[in-house]
Amino acid sequence: MIQLFQVYKNFGSKNPALLDINLTVKKGEFVFITGPSGAGKTTLLKIIFCAERPTSGNVLVHGRNLNRIKERDLSLLRRRIGVVFQDFKLLPRRNVFENVALALEIIGFPLPMIRKKVHQTLRYLSLTNKEGYYPPQLSGGEQQRVAIARAIVNNPLILLADEPTGNLDPDLTMEIMALLKEIHIRGTTVLVATHSKELLKGTTRRIVTLNKGRIV
């Protein structure tokens, strides 16, 4: 599903953000990416998502080489990937409902379907009573859950979650993890970047550890 071959990413400073990354994630896998702050976790996810282009190396996602993908196909591919951004990236001028509905609008879902799916997802994340709020009116944890809702609402092929529980309390963290597992069981390939010991504790999932841009 996701393959990285000798990927390097250098932002122009002496220390590259990613060094010689080779990684294969199979369809339906659940992978944790961990490592200290500044290790390159976010950069790795960004490259898979084509928000950044690698300095060298090749990335194949869902059978497509991202170095050679066309603008239009990239949009189509991104629709099949759900992303929880570390800084949420919610639209400040749309309310919670509209932010989540966006992911379905883009695909061209009919409105009644959109309503049903959005309500359902917001219920999962205990956000039902925040539907009409705008992101600046939400607490940190609520914003994070809206970001998760937007990422999962359209049942993506791949889910990339960057520190999805950094602003959540332990109870909610467990709920979110349960949710991710459920999504995974339904067939989605899941990559979660985190440095939370709690998330990793006792898991039997594959863990990829980054340090200073290298897989260790």
Added chain:
Amino acid sequence: MIQLFQVYKNFGSKNPALLDINLTVKKGEFVFITGPSGAGKTTLLKIIFCAERPTSGNVLVHGRNLNRIKERDLSLLRRRIGVVFQDFKLLPRRNVFENVALALEIIGFPLPMIRKKVHQTLRYLSLTNKEGYYPPQLSGGEQQRVAIARAIVNNPLILLADEPTGNLDPDLTMEIMALLKEIHIRGTTVLVATHSKELLKGTTRRIVTLNKGRIV
């Protein structure tokens, strides 16, 4: 140092964000504020900092009633309070050095002093090699540390830290906690809002727990 009397905060929805908060924090205390997502932790800190005004009730900070404080005095008070915002609030068009130096510039420190203090603080937070970076070029954890640096660089009377380790790995979290303790020992009153079990584990500090806007 900080006193809240019957503080209510209602943003206009049926559930107020804060209900009948009575809290006294003495000079030199170290207090954790905890509670689930949306409990009102950030709102409480914002009120102490006068970024939000309470719907009713009185807040006294450093002997001043925030309901009756003048524009100019408010600026002077804020200079003595260091704040780590949950969403960092760094200036995107200034680099790391300039962001941290800002807190000293405002007070009118001479430039050589500013340089010395900023370098020293950045060293504490292992950010020396990021001095010339702009916030959008930093990883989440790096941004958070810059926010911490800005909050502590001018030895504030009061330090308000909102989820200061949410984007940091366990090792860095311990370092930051050590730093906060050091600052506390030097005489600063410290309030930390967090839902990290790790931070609270085994602490002997006072813990204020919020739930749905109430102290429990």
Added chain:
Amino acid sequence: MGNIRENRLVHLIGIGTMSIAFLIFYAFILVFVNINYWTEKQGKTLSMSIYFKEEPDSAVIENIKKELFVFPGVTVKQFVSKDDAMKSLRRKLGEKAGLLDGLKQNPLPASLEITLSRDKGGDNLPYQLKKRLEKSSVVDEVHYTQEWIKKFQAIMEVIKIVGVIFGGLLFLAALFIITNTIKLTIYSRKEEIEILKLVGATNCFVKIPFMIEGSIQGLLGGAVALFALFLAYIIAITRIDISIGFASFNIVFLSPYIILFLLLMSVIIGFIGSTISLGRFF
């Protein structure tokens, strides 16, 4: 919520700037259209007054008219009797008309007002006509203003050329200001555009709302400008009665066709402005 209100404010600022830019351009067009209209009228027709020695009877007038109709392009406007002339003078004097009460006799001559069309009559006609009419025993004098008009037309030619150049530059200026304003409003939503693209929106999905918005902004800006211009026009025609010695200005407003054209243009400018401004992001 604050964000929404702000966004609306940014739009209002944008529309305001646009209307002012359009208004400058439209006001210029209005002035230009009027100058054009006026010179055209003045240049093509020439008015001539035939003053009679005595109050002529209708047979005399008929005779003169017959004589006139031999020439092409002559239109008889009206016969002004000595009484008519006095009345019109009284009207012009208004409150001071009492001054005329002392007169024992009406000193004003009767006249026949005619116009000549340059198209049909040719440049020599007025002179010929004047010479011929002044030979008549009943006619005292013939007045016309062509000499003046010729010089005036030379200036008007220059004004026209300068006008077209200036108008063109003004149009470019309006376009520039409007594009820049749209650019600034779009900049304030740069992050939103980036997020939309990251979530998988196609370029069209992102661009079209901005283009529609730009077009609507353009339309509103243009409409506000036209409305302001119309108000100014109404005030001008009711308050000001510009008369420059020889002829009084008759200010016309833009024709419906021009209005329609300008509105269409403002939509197009808004559309093009947003399209250009979006260019940076894709």
Added chain:
Amino acid sequence: MGNIRENRLVHLIGIGTMSIAFLIFYAFILVFVNINYWTEKQGKTLSMSIYFKEEPDSAVIENIKKELFVFPGVTVKQFVSKDDAMKSLRRKLGEKAGLLDGLKQNPLPASLEITLSRDKGGDNLPYQLKKRLEKSSVVDEVHYTQEWIKKFQAIMEVIKIVGVIFGGLLFLAALFIITNTIKLTIYSRKEEIEILKLVGATNCFVKIPFMIEGSIQGLLGGAVALFALFLAYIIAITRIDISIGFASFNIVFLSPYIILFLLLMSVIIGFIGSTISLGRFF
């Protein structure tokens, strides 16, 4: 880094919009100053040509001059002999001067060009002078253009009034556009302002950089506009030789004082614009 570049771009857009707004206003002032200058010149002095029957000898000319100097406000410009007249005609004809080769005799009259100053001579002088000179046995004819000028001045009065009104509105429009542009650029930095205030910056600390920036933007915008206008002026005076039958236009540029005044004004507008725009945030 991208942010920095963008910020610079926003500034450039701002300065560009400002310069265009200023340019429109300045161009108007330039046109207005020229019209003013020209009517003033035309209105105050009146040129008169005294045509001689034969080529006069110097004694005759001296006599005429003596006669002229009795009248106040008369300046003798030059004596144009028959030869001079022919030379100047040849010069005007250029390539076609060959047409004149066939002439056996020079048909052009000699003339004395003089100007009269209205200030000193009074309105009746030209007529008196003409009458008196034409009695002389050596003088053929006397030409002057006052009749025309009087009518022209009436139009110019109207143009002046319309000009002041239009100029005032244009100034307001420029102010509005500039303020709005500054507002939009400040909006794009709204968050920064909020952060600064949260960190304890006083209003002055936040405002002053914006005000300085606005003033500099205003100055640059004004300077760019003046420079563009000067370029246009240079092109205009080298390319265009506007001559309207009776007198050729002598286009003047804005005087250094006006330039200094306009630059100062643009700084002030930038300053006021940013101050007004900042109002919302404090």
